[in-house]
Amino acid sequence: MQWLAVLVAPFVGSFLGVLVRRLPRGEPVGWTRSACETCARPLGAGDLLPIVSFLALRGRCRTCRAPIGGFHLAIELAAVGVALAAVALTPESQRVWTGCVLGWWLLALAWIDAEHMLLPDALTLPLILAGLGVAWLDDPVTVPDHALGAAAGYAAFRVVGAVYARLRGRDGLGEGDAKLLAAGGAWVGWQPLADLVLMAALSALAVGLGVALYRRRFQRDRALPFGPFLAVALWLIWVWQAWSSMLADRSG
Ligand SMILES: [Zn+2]
Secondary structure, three states: OOOHHHHHHHHHHHHHHHHHHHHHHOOOOOOOOOEOOOOOOEOOHHHOOOOHHHHHOOOEOOOOOOEOOOHHHHHHHHHHHHHHHHHHHOOOHHHHHHHHHHHHHHHHHHHHHHHHOOOOHHHHHHHHHHHHHHHHHHOHHHHHHHHHHHHHHHHHHHHHHHHHHHHHOOOOOOHHHHHHHHHHHHHHOOOOHHHHHHHHHHHHHHHHHHHHHHHOOOOOOOOOOOHHHHHHHHHHHHHHHHHHHHHHHHHO
8 A cells, every 4th residue: 555655655745846836936736737837828738738748748748848847857856865765764565655745745845945045834723733633643642752752852042043143144044944853743743853953953964065065165054954954854753753652662
């Protein structure tokens, strides 16, 4: 059953593409893109098969031949990558779909943050509720730990953000990052939050240094979005927790 997630993934990726394009512009989000972005020709069912249509049309619009751009293909492939990772890394088949949903949700958030330095409330706030809901379904006793995680995650980043803004005179950690860390606490509880932040910060530092070396100079004013690093760290810690709880169940 878990391989079904890999088959569904391109369609989810296609929807995520629409979400990533339209949500930051405040446009209504439909289930599919409806028209060519260049000539506005309405797209038919044959244009909307994820990955397959792109390859069949060789990446061009059927009517105006404008290049469709790799964006939709890239996010569809990324969604497949998330599903493959969830199937490969999640220890129990009943958790694979949870891992996929969390991964796809974080993929949309990370992508929007990378492009726009923005983590929309429309995605972060429901992710907090979803994390608490999953904790309740999993084991109602753990809900207070997860609620505390959400509150602590939000508060910690708001404090750090305020101190940073006072010291540097500009925003470094946005409110969106605080809401994403709140979602992190809701999903994994308060216990691993410090590890989550450390993991995200170290990987952001490594990538920032890599980018700076590549360009051979530091661009101090060019801030790196933190959301993608938080997203990856959150997903990996969720997987790690799934393994630990499975091993605990087996030995106990
Ligand atoms: Zn066109």
